[in-house]
Amino acid sequence: MAQKPITFGIMLQGPGGHMNAWKHPSGPADASVNFDFFVDTARKAEAAGIAFAFVADGLYINEQSIPHFLNRFEPIAILSALAASTSKIGLVGTVSTSYSDPFTIARQFASIDLISGGRAGWNAVTSPLEGSGRNYSREHPEHELRYEIAEDYIDAIKGLWDSWDDDAFVRNRETGVYADKAKMHRLNHKGRFFRIEGPLNIGRSKQGQPVVFQAGASDAGIRLAGKHADAVFTNGGPIEEAQAFYRQLKDSVIAHGRRAADVGIYPGIGPIVGATADEAEAKYQAIRGLVTIDEALLYLGRFFDHHDFSVYPLDEPFPELGDIGRNNFRATTDRIKRTAREKGLTLREVALDSATPRTAFIGTAEHIANEIIRWVDQGAADGFILGFPVIAEGFEDFSRYVLPILSERGYFDPVLKGATLRDHLGLPFRESRYAPPDDQQVAHGKAVGA
Ligand SMILES: Cc1cc2nc3c(=O)[nH]c(=O)nc-3n(C[C@H](O)[C@H](O)[C@H](O)COP(=O)(O)O)c2cc1C
Structure with a gap:
């Protein structure tokens, strides 16, 4: 292969990323709680060479929520089940640092990592919705504070994951030694928010530690990713925005004393493939037709903590919202406000566009393959997370028509060659913080693509 192959993840989010994907005839209406559908999709993705399955999450619903969010699997539970039903694909799940405890989450991801043979990843998010606080007996922390908590939290988790050296569990029946206690490390983490003695009651995996993903795009999110992700x-978004984000994020990684290649950047894209441009447009229109304008207003409102957009005139310029949204999906709400202002969009246009975005990834397979290659070659992405508006139809088309083109051009390897998620992402084995420096150079000459 001439260049490093492009890595893809696939979002498993029930029927798809579109708010009314459940209505689309290509998949089951109950997809968000249909275990067979999850297994079938994950296995198809694995067979097609997709590097990881990605499960997003939320911790608050109300009458205005996206329909399939009202009834959905919890990420750790579904990933544990998928670990047993797949053999190669990486398994990444979202867990909030604002509404969980590091010791529990460290154990859970370490367990999935062992069950799956080193395929686990944690998407560390800070949670955008204020109502989450009312489900967890606490105030929803404000945006900056959420990121301060997250930093302390991830520090602690990474420390806990190194509680045992790789060769600590000798289990020697002759000598009667189960674990070499000299290779056990008590963390004694004393952070601003978390005090955790340790050690963790589970060892390291084939990939050292689960992969840490991060998904906040504000300045605070970029700082956190630079340090930990x-x-x-x-x-x-448009390629120019993706390029700017890519540069900012890699700068942050370097500012934290790491190499740019230590972190992969994966924009979420939702390709819609047609045999011709007209057919792709018809598929897009069919999906766009799944929402009414009232539903699109609800979809838009969720990014702004379920703000009620129905009170504004639809065909006038997007309303002036002040700070509304800044304590929620901040980077996203800032972008929506900015784009509306710059392009002079009406509320109707913003709502319909946010519910069914018209992206650069709609068209023939050739067009989509070209666009994917352009994004990677022009510094906008290291890979992509496929968040198909409708997963059943979307993935079927993408794997059948787009992946073969990428493969033919040397941009995609349809076979997952490595064993672990780090292998699939071109990341080296994660050495323990207690490993002697020499070991780090030689013992694990298993760095794949690093
Ligand atoms: C691409 C993307 C995906 C996200 N996925 C989730 C998710 O699955 N669950 C969640 O609670 N928050 C998710 N978030 C929200 C973050 O948790 C964060 O609370 C919110 O975006 C505010 O951070 P930001 O302003 O840094 O983007 C996501 C954010 C982005 C940008």
């Missing part, structure tokens, strides 16, 4: 999930 192995991979970043970000919004798609």
Whole structure:
């Protein structure tokens, strides 16, 4: 292969990324709680060479929520089940640092990592919705504070994951030694928010530690990713925005004393493929037709903590919202406000566009393959997370028509060659912080593509 192959993840989010994907005839209406559908999609993705499955999450619903969010699987539970039903694909799940405890989450991801043979990843998010606080007996922390908590939290988790050296569990029946206690490390983490003695009651995996993803795009999110992330999930958007984000994020990685290649950047894209441009447009229109304008207003409102957009005139310029949205999906709400202002969009246009964005990834397979290659070659992405508006139809078309073109041109390897998620992402084995420096150079000459 002439260049490093492009890596893809696939979002498993029930029927798809579109708010009314459940209505689309290509998949089951109950997809968000249909275990067979999850297994079938994950296995098809694995067979097609997709590097990881990605499960997003939320911790608050109300009457205005996206329909399939009202009834959905919890990420750790579904990933554990998928670990047993797949053998190669990486398994990445979202867990909030604002509404969970590091010791529990460290154990859970370490367990999935062992169950799956080193295929686990954690998408560390800070949670945007204020109502989450009312489900967890606490105030929803404000944006900056959420990121301060997240930093302390991830520090602690990474420390806990190194509680045992790789060769600590000797299990020697002759000597009667189960674990070499000299290779056990008590963390004694004393951070601003978390005090955790340790050690963790589970060892390291084939990839050392689960992969850490991060998915916030504000300045605070970029700082956090620069320090801690192995991979970043970000919004798609026009290529110029993706390039600017890519540069900012890699700068942040370097500012934290790491190499740019230590972190992969994965914009979320939702390709819609047609045999001709007209057919792709018809598929797009069919999906766009799944929402009414009232539903599109609700979809838009969720980014702004379920703000009620129905009170504004639809065909006048997008309303002036002040700080509304800044304590929620900040980077996303800032972008929506900015784009509306710059392009002079009406509320109707913004709502319909946010519910069914017209992206650069709609068209023939050739067009989409070209666009994917352009994004990678022009510094906008290291890979992509496929968030198909409708997963059943979307993935079928993408794997059948787009992946073969990428493969033919040397941009995609349809076979997952490595064993672990780090292998698939071109990341080296994660050495323990307690490993002697020499070991780090030689013992694990298993760095794949690093
Ligand atoms: C691409 C992307 C994906 C996200 N996915 C989730 C998610 O699955 N669950 C969640 O609670 N928050 C998710 N978030 C929100 C973050 O948790 C964060 O709370 C919010 O975006 C505010 O951070 P930001 O302003 O840094 O983007 C996501 C954010 C982005 C940008």
